[in-house]
Amino acid sequence: MVAAAQNRTQLIEVAMDLLTAHGPDAVTTRAVAAAAGLQPPAIYRLFGDKDGLLDAVAEHAYAAYAGHKAVDHGADPLEDFRTGWDLHIGFGLANPAVYALVVDPRRTSTSPATRAGREVLLARIRRIAATGRLRVGEQLAADLTHAVGTGTILALIAEAPDRRNPALADTAYQALLNAILTEARTPPTNGATAAAAALRTAVPDLDVLSPAERRLLTEWLDRITTGPPSR
Incomplete structure (x- = not known):
């Protein structure tokens, strides 16, 4: 459970970094998994698909902003x-x-x-x-x-x-x-x-x-x- 939560957080942060630096086209399951040092199936297990990952990225970004x-x-x-x-x-x-x-x-x-x-x-x-x-x-x-x-x-x-x-x-x-x-x-x-x-x-x-x-x-x-x- 702890490892899964850590992997989830890491994938969200990596995806947000890619999105910020290179735009939405750069946020592919392969690129995100590679940057996080994980295999692509980890994304599907934790988020369902790429859209699920992007949903999590949007939620994470806006939650951090709304907190201020x-x-x-x-x-x-x-x-x-x-x-x-x-x-x-x-x-x-x-x-x-x-x-x-x-x-x-x-x-x-x-x-x-x-x-x-x-x-x-x-x-x-x-x-x-x-x-x-x-x-x-x-x-x-x-x-x-x-x-x-x-x-x-x-x-x-x-x-x-x-x-x-x-x-x-x-x-x-x-x-x-x-x-x-x-x-x-x-x-x-x-x-x-x-x-x-x-x-x-x-x-x-x-x-x-x-x-x-x-x-x-x-x-x-x-x-x-x-x-x-x-x-």
Whole structure:
């Protein structure tokens, strides 16, 4: 068992090194096994096939990255949000081949590390909502942030490093803020959406309401911030 775990870790690390240095085409079962000093059948025993190995590489890479994304509850919510954005952009640009693997839709839907990263993002969004600055629902803001961030990184890594526009990430970030934030730091008197978004963050702590009442209130507040459900 110990040897199998060690071999698994070694194969993942070797595959990630090959992916980082030479791109996905270099990650063959033969090349990975040779670099790890093992026989190719070891990969099939531990991962099933090459795709299973790549799944493990993506999970390992994103788990290591997500471990540095903890929400800073002592920071201003917007500063913490910007820190998260910069970390995400930096990770993608520093690890383009790994990032392309991590955001592959075939892997993200089943990745525990991806889900953990999305929870961190949602926590950052929730802190902004609690200040009354969110103009849309929390989930929409998180989804939009994920979409803009992913699109920005993929656009940048598609270009040669010397051809990348250094202003793209900052411009995309400002456009994102314009889409999800109100202009004022406190909810305006007619800011029903911002007020609803702020109240939505407190619903889980409203012990005066029953669980059924909290679910109903959550549904109402979500309807205010995102509109009625599509029919």
